Amino acid sequence: MEQPQQSAGPEAAPETAPGAAPDAAPDAAPGAGKPPLRVGMVGYAFMGAAHSQGWRTVGHVFDLPRRPVLAALCGRDGAAARSAAERHGWAAVETDWRALVARDDIDLVDICTPGDSHAEIAVAALAAGKHVLCEKPLANTVAEAETMTRAAEEAYGRGQVAMVGFNYRRVPATAFARRLVADGRLGTLRHVRVTYLQDWLADPAFPLTWRLRREHAGSGALGDLGAHIVDLAQYLAGEPLAGVSALTETFVRERPLPGGPSRGLAAGSATGTPGVSTGTVTVDDAAVFTGRFASGALAAFEATRYATGRKNALRIELNGERGSLAFDLERLNELWFHDTTGPGAEAGFRRILVTEPEHPYLDAWWPPGHGLGYEHTFVHQARDLVHAIAAGTRPDPSFADGLQVQRVLAAVEESAEKNSVYTPVAG
Numbered sequence: 137m138e139q140p141q142q143s144a145g146p147e148a149a150p151e152t153a154p155g156a157a158p159d160a161a162p163d164a165a166p167g168a169g170k171p172p173l174r175v176g177m178v179g180y181a182f183m184g185a186a187h188s189q190g191w192r193t194v195g196h197v198f199d200l201p202r203r204p205v206l207a208a209l210c211g212r213d214g215a216a217a218r219s220a221a222e223r224h225g226w227a228a229v230e231t232d233w234r235a236l237v238a239r240d241d242i243d244l245v246d247i248c249t250p251g252d253s254h255a256e257i258a259v260a261a262l263a264a265g266k267h268v269l270c271e272k273p274l275a276n277t278v279a280e281a282e283t284m285t286r287a288a289e290e291a292y293g294r295g296q297v298a299m300v301g302f303n304y305r306r307v308p309a310t311a312f313a314r315r316l317v318a319d320g321r322l323g324t325l326r327h328v329r330v331t332y333l334q335d336w337l338a339d340p341a342f343p344l345t346w347r348l349r350r351e352h353a354g355s356g357a358l359g360d361l362g363a364h365i366v367d368l369a370q371y372l373a374g375e376p377l378a379g380v381s382a383l384t385e386t387f388v389r390e391r392p393l394p395g396g397p398s399r400g401l402a403a404g405s406a407t408g409t410p411g412v413s414t415g416t417v418t419v420d421d422a423a424v425f426t427g428r429f430a431s432g433a434l435a436a437f438e439a440t441r442y443a444t445g446r447k448n449a450l451r452i453e454l455n456g457e458r459g460s461l462a463f464d465l466e467r468l469n470e471l472w473f474h475d476t477t478g479p480g481a482e483a484g485f486r487r488i489l490v491t492e493p494e495h496p497y498l499d500a501w502w503p504p505g506h507g508l509g510y511e512h513t514f515v516h517q518a519r520d521l522v523h524a525i526a527a528g529t530r531p532d533p534s535f536a537d538g539l540q541v542q543r544v545l546a547a548v549e550e551s552a553e554k555n556s557v558y559t560p561v562a563g
C-alpha cells in the first residue's frame with residue numbers, strides 16, 4: 137500500500153476519488169454501488185486499531201446499506217499517524233482533528249482519543265454535519281456529556297446520528313442475554329452482580345500514563361471499567377439505576393513518570409532516567425459500589441485494575457424470579473442460563489454456546505462452534521451504526537445513554553466522597 141497522503145487542510149483533497157484508499161479499486165469493493173460512508177478517525181492507538189479493524193472488516197462480513205470507507209486518520213504526530221494509517225488501511229492523514237472535521241469528504245467522525253477531547257471533537261463534528269461515534273466514557277464530566285447530548289439531539293433533527301462505543305453490548309452472548317431478559321425469561325429481576333477486573337496496575341512501578349490523571353481520563357477504574365459495567369448492567373436489566381452507595385480507593389498515589397507514549401494498557405517507565413521523578417495519581421484505582429434499580433432490583437459492582445491474575449474479567453450475573461443468566465467476557469462465546477420453570481430435579485445452569493445462526497450477529501460469521509473474539513464487537517458496532525445512519529434511527533447506545541452512565545459515575549464519586557451515603561442518580 138502507498139504511503140497515506142497528508143492533507144494541508146480541507147481543500148487539499150486526495151488525488152484519488154474522495155475518501156477512496158489510494159490503492160483500492162472501489163468498484164470491486166464489497167458494497168460497490170452503495171453510497172459510501174466516509175469515516176475519519178481521531179486517535180490510532182488501542183481503540184484506533186480496534187475501530188480500524190471494525191471498519192475494515194464490516195463490509196466484508198455483513199450486507200450493509202452503505203459502504204464504509206477508511207477515508208482519513210488523525211494523529212498529532214504526522215510520521216506516527218502516517219505509519220498507523222498505512223498499517224490500518226486509512227487513505228489520508230491529518231495532524232489536527234479540526235482539519236479532519238472540516239473536510240467535506242468525511243461523513244462520520246470516529247473519536248478514539250482519551251476523554252479530555254471527546255466533548256470538543258464530538259460537538260465540532262456534529263456542528264460540521266458529521267455523524268459521530270465516540271468511545272466510552274462519553275465524557276469526563278456530566279456537564280460535558282450534557283452538552284454533547286444536546287448537540288446530538290439537535291443534529292438528529294438534521295438527520296445525523298451519534299453513538300457511544302459501549303461495545304460489550306455487541307458480544308453475541310450479551311445481545312442474546314438482552315433478548316432473553318426482554319422476552320421475560322428471567323421474570324421479575326432481583327439481583328445484578330457485575331465485576332470488571334484487570335491487573336495491569338498491580339505493579340507500583342507502572343508509569344503515570346494519561347489513564348491515571350484526572351485532567352485526561354476524568355476518573356480511573358470507575359470511568360474506564362465502571363462505565364462499561366454500568367452500561368451493560370442497565371442494558372441487560374432494561375432499566376436505569378436509581379441510586380448508588382460507593383467506596384473508591386487509590387492504592388498507589390505516586391508513580392514514575394512515563395518514558396514515552398503508552399501503547400494500549402502498556403507503557404514504559406522513565407525510572408532511572410536522571411532528573412526524572414514521580415508524579416501523583418489523581419484518579420481512583422478501584423471502585424466498589426452497590427446500586428438500586430428503578431424496579432427495586434439490587435446491584436453490586438466492582439471495578440479494579442489491581443485484581444492480580446485477572447486480565448479482562450468482566451463477569452455479570454442476573455437473578456430473576458424465573459431464572460438467572462451469567463456471562464464472563466474471558467469466555468465470551470458462552471452464556472449460562474438457569475431456567476426455574478423446568479423440572480426441579482433437572483434444574484441447574486446450562487451452558488449455551490452462542491454461535492448458532494439464530495443468535496445475534498452470528499448468521500454472517502462461521503459455522504456453529506467456531507467462536508468469535510473481542511475484535512468482533514467492533515465489527516458489530518460498525519454494522520449497527522451503519523444501519524442506524526441509513527435508517528435515520530436513534531443509535532443504540534445513544535449519547536443520551538452515555539450521559540445517563542456519566543450521571544451514575546458522578547453519583548458513585550459523590551457517594552464515595554460522603555462516606556458511602558446512598559446517592560440518587562440525577563436526571
Ligand SMILES: NC(=O)c1ccc[n+]([C@@H]2O[C@H](COP(=O)([O-])OP(=O)(O)OC[C@H]3O[C@@H](n4cnc5c(N)ncnc54)[C@H](O)[C@@H]3O)[C@@H](O)[C@H]2O)c1
Pocket residue numbers: 178179180181182183184210211212233248249250251253271272273301302303360398399400401
Ligand atoms: N471500548 C473499549 O473496550 C475501550 C477499551 C480501551 C479504551 N477505550 C476508550 O477509548 C478511548 C481511547 O483509549 P485508548 O485505549 O485507545 O488510548 P490510547 O492511549 O491507546 O490511544 C489514544 C490515542 O489518542 C491520541 N490523541 C490523544 N489526544 C489527541 C488529540 N487531542 N488529537 C488527536 N489525537 C489525540 C493519541 O495520540 C493516541 O493515538 C478512551 O476514551 C478510552 O476510555 C475503550
